[in-house]
Amino acid sequence: MNKIDKTAIILIGFQNDYFHPEGILTGALEDSEGRAQMLSNTLELLEAIKDREDVLVISTPIQFTENYSELNEPTGILKTIKDTGAFCRGSSGSETIEQFEAYSEVITEVKGKRGLNAFSNTDLESILRSNDVDKVALAGVVTSICIDSTGRSAHEKGFEVTVLSDCTAGRTAFEQQFYCEQIFPLYAEVGVSKDLMMNSGVSA
Numbered sequence: 001m002n003k004i005d006k007t008a009i010i011l012i013g014f015q016n017d018y019f020h021p022e023g024i025l026t027g028a029l030e031d032s033e034g035r036a037q038m039l040s041n042t043l044e045l046l047e048a049i050k051d052r053e054d055v056l057v058i059s060t061p062i063q064f065t066e067n068y069s070e071l072n073e074p075t076g077i078l079k080t081i082k083d084t085g086a087f088c089r090g091s092s093g094s095e096t097i098e099q100f101e102a103y104s105e106v107i108t109e110v111k112g113k114r115g116l117n118a119f120s121n122t123d124l125e126s127i128l129r130s131n132d133v134d135k136v137a138l139a140g141v142v143t144s145i146c147i148d149s150t151g152r153s154a155h156e157k158g159f160e161v162t163v164l165s166d167c168t169a170g171r172t173a174f175e176q177q178f179y180c181e182q183i184f185p186l187y188a189e190v191g192v193s194k195d196l197m198m199n200s201g202v203s204a
Contacts, residue, residue: 007196008056008133009045010154011107012118012140012147014100015061017086017093024086024093029141034176035169039099042139042167045193046103055196056131059109060118061096062146063089070114077145078115116149125157135160137196143170143179151188161188164196 017023019039029035049055064070066089068082081087087094100107112122119125128136136159138147147168154161163184170176184190 005135006054006056006131006133007135007137007199008058008128008131009049009137009139009196010118010124010150011042011057011059011100012138012150013062013142014039014042014059014097014140015087015093016095016097018141019097020093024084025081028080028171029169030171031169031173031176034173035141038139038141038167038169039097041164041193043099045139045164045167045197046100046106048193048197050103050106056128056133057103057107058124058127059096059100059107060113060122060124060150061094061109061111062087062113062115063094063111064114065089077142116146117153118146118150119153119157128159133159135162137162137164137191139164139167139193141169143168143176148179148183151184155187162191162196163188164193165190166192 017025018029020026046057064087071078071082074082110122110124110127114121136154138151140147147163151161151163163180165180168176170179180190
């Protein structure tokens with residue numbers, strides 16, 4: 001009997017505060033051209049795999065309460081989020097981008113993410129285990145922060161990790177290239193979405 005090797009595509013940060021022209025943190029992604037291209041590639045990927053049984057698609061949006069009580073003396077990007085009021089639950093900026101609405105029946109949303117790592121404070125790992133997933137492919141933003149943090153955690157939990165270089169974006173083009181060439185290969189494969197589209201995932 002054939003066994004389905006199941007892969008989960010984990011979508012990170014596809015929210016209005018990063019992607020909408022009026023998003024609070026849109027300017028944090030200086031490589032606007034790269035962001036636009038990775039979004040186009042991600043949508044093409046979702047269209048290609050939407051009917052496949054060997055791929056699970058999971059979105060892990062980050063959202064905070066109005067007073068950001070979840071963040072205790074935050075630093076770095078989390079301090080910026082709190083100071084600017086980004087990703088506040090109930091705000092338009094915290095909502096998933098409208099381009100994903102066409103795939104709402106395909107995408108499973110896992111709530112609870114309030115930090116850099118999509119596994120932290122969420123049911124992501126248990127959902128992956130219950131669906132017999134052993135491989136994860138990461139898409140989204142920001143490459144040097146949430147993508148890297150989630151990828152390392154997935155690797156430590158025993159999942160095979162692929163970072164989709166054409167479906168991720170950093171703050172700058174240099175950052176994206178550096179992480180894909182120098183950092184991610186230390187614990188993950190770096191691939192492109194077309195490889196995932198072509199892989200049937202079925203083995204003898």
